[in-house]
Amino acid sequence: MKRKVLAAILSMGVIASMAGCSSGQKEAAATTGATAAAAATEAATTAAETAKEAASSGGSHKVYLITMDQMDQHWVNVDAGAQKAVKELGNVDYKWLAPDVKDDAKQIECINNAVAGGAQAILLAANGPDAVTASLQEAIDAGVKVVYVDSAASLPAIQTLATDNKAAGKTAGDEMIKALKEKGIESGKIGIVNVNAATASTVAREEGFRSAFEGTKFEILETQYGEGDAAKSKDIAANYITQGCVGIFGANEGSTVGTGNAIQEAGETVIGVGFDKSDMILQLIKDGYLLATMAQNPDVMGYEGIKTAVNALEGKDTGDKNVDTGVSVLTKDTLK
Numbered sequence: 001m002k003r004k005v006l007a008a009i010l011s012m013g014v015i016a017s018m019a020g021c022s023s024g025q026k027e028a029a030a031t032t033g034a035t036a037a038a039a040a041t042e043a044a045t046t047a048a049e050t051a052k053e054a055a056s057s058g059g060s061h062k063v064y065l066i067t068m069d070q071m072d073q074h075w076v077n078v079d080a081g082a083q084k085a086v087k088e089l090g091n092v093d094y095k096w097l098a099p100d101v102k103d104d105a106k107q108i109e110c111i112n113n114a115v116a117g118g119a120q121a122i123l124l125a126a127n128g129p130d131a132v133t134a135s136l137q138e139a140i141d142a143g144v145k146v147v148y149v150d151s152a153a154s155l156p157a158i159q160t161l162a163t164d165n166k167a168a169g170k171t172a173g174d175e176m177i178k179a180l181k182e183k184g185i186e187s188g189k190i191g192i193v194n195v196n197a198a199t200a201s202t203v204a205r206e207e208g209f210r211s212a213f214e215g216t217k218f219e220i221l222e223t224q225y226g227e228g229d230a231a232k233s234k235d236i237a238a239n240y241i242t243q244g245c246v247g248i249f250g251a252n253e254g255s256t257v258g259t260g261n262a263i264q265e266a267g268e269t270v271i272g273v274g275f276d277k278s279d280m281i282l283q284l285i286k287d288g289y290l291l292a293t294m295a296q297n298p299d300v301m302g303y304e305g306i307k308t309a310v311n312a313l314e315g316k317d318t319g320d321k322n323v324d325t326g327v328s329v330l331t332k333d334t335l336k
Contacts, residue, residue, distance in 0.1 A: 081302030104131035121309035126153035128198035169205035173212025187217035191240030233258025250274035260284035
């Protein structure tokens with residue numbers, strides 16, 4: 001056992017610095033490249049060998065949360081839910097890693113760093129379905145348990161805890177159509193501010209949103225991508241407003257904040273509907289610059305994700321493969 005632990009410590013020393021992938025606990029991480037990949041594989045093997053021993057001896061389970069970034073309050077809430085479960089269980093060594101911005105290479109780096117750090121289980125919100133699969137497969141092959149939260153990659157996992165994004169996107173579209181018709185607007189241009197064309201969760205939201213407008217006289221313009229950045233999304237939304245759009249949909253937190261800010265700055269009566277819940281989004285709704293947001297339950301994703309990971313490590317039942325964590329429509333009326 002001591003030799004295995006020593007091997008893990010030595011492998012971590014090889015990769016002592018990290019650029020781009022940051023820890024929620026301000027810890028150092030690893031460099032990329034061939035050396036990091038080799039070290040990650042070695043550490044993953046060590047983790048796989050010691051996972052059962054840790055469980056049987058009452059030691060801590062080493063679990064990492066890896067999100068798309070650390071910018072959005074959504075991910076902060078996933079982390080909060082995970083920490084709640086960790087506190088309740090009392091036998092989890094937990095860390096949160098995430099890139100500073102949404103970036104496939106940086107998220108791959110985070111996965112490698114987690115494996116090199118001895119991760120026995122990873123809770124992952126995949127930036128895209130395919131980009132991380134190679135590094136993730138190496139972790140799985142080495143015995144690391146994977147649970148998806150919010151957004152899955154194209155590999156089987158123990159469980160996926162996420163919103164039914166397509167259904168929630170359709171709800172967002174229905175809410176916009178209802179508000180437009182109440183204003184006597186039966187046709188017009190609709191803009192969509194999305195993150196990118198690869199993030200499965202937001203792509204599904206857009207698909208659901210578009211489906212709500214089928215058979216109507218509204219024209220949905222070509223989607224514009226702001227990478228989830230509020231400033232970029234604001235510029236995109238402002239451009240939609242100059243094109244005469246009567247409604248704009250933001251597909252995630254940053255997209256929604258940018259949309260609300262653009263509507264506020266333009267002073268136009270454009271219907272803005274978005275996704276996620278943050279203090280800024282709620283204030284924009286209260287002030288009348290956004291009609292509604294589709295509020296997910298990220299804390300449930302983190303909380304149940306930790307529970308599932310620990311159950312998997314201890315050989316217990318992990319429940320359904322796919323769990324819908326739900327969504328609520330927040331409007332000015334519901335916030336009173």
